[in-house]
Amino acid sequence: MADTPFATIRPAKAPEVVLVCEKCRRRMGPAGKTVRKGLKQALKTRRWGKVRLVETGCFSICPKRRQVLASPRSLGEHRVLVIEENASVEAALDYLLGPRNDGHAELTPPRPPMPFPRPCAGGPLSATAERFA
Numbered sequence: 001m002a003d004t005p006f007a008t009i010r011p012a013k014a015p016e017v018v019l020v021c022e023k024c025r026r027r028m029g030p031a032g033k034t035v036r037k038g039l040k041q042a043l044k045t046r047r048w049g050k051v052r053l054v055e056t057g058c059f060s061i062c063p064k065r066r067q068v069l070a071s072p073r074s075l076g077e078h079r080v081l082v083i084e085e086n087a088s089v090e091a092a093l094d095y096l097l098g099p100r101n102d103g104h105a106e107l108t109p110p111r112p113p114m115p116f117p118r119p120c121a122g123g124p125l126s127a128t129a130e131r132f133a
Helices: 022-028 030-044 072-076 089-097 126-132
Strands: 016-021 051-056 066-070 081-084
Touching: 016 022, 016 030, 016 072, 016 089, 022 030, 022 051, 022 066, 030 051, 030 066, 030 089, 066 089, 072 089, 081 089
Parallel strands: 016 051
Antiparallel strands: 016 066, 066 081
16 A cells, blocks of 8 residues: 555644633533633733634533633643633633733743654654654
8 A cells, every 4th residue: 555644634723722611611501612712802902923723522521500611731830720710810810821911921921932842752642653753
């Protein structure tokens, strides 16, 4: 067989993603929709650039009357954000996505980019990593 790629890699439509636990949102009732609406409204100001809000499955934390949020950056640091319904959406997004691009970037220094983890030699991903290297 010819060496055909088994997957096609395409650039993402949005460079940043905020993950929202769908189970937490449902358990919060109407307050969960309020939190999600607040997140979407804050993201539409485009201070963080183009960001996609994605509802995911359960993170297996299940706090009572709270919402679990994450981003690739926070997951790379092995952290998720648990917020209450009356929490500041702007502060949550600042934590998840880094400083805003609205002229206040000099007040809060940007976090360094997360290093891409390299698989160990002989690990389960070593053949895949060599194929794309």
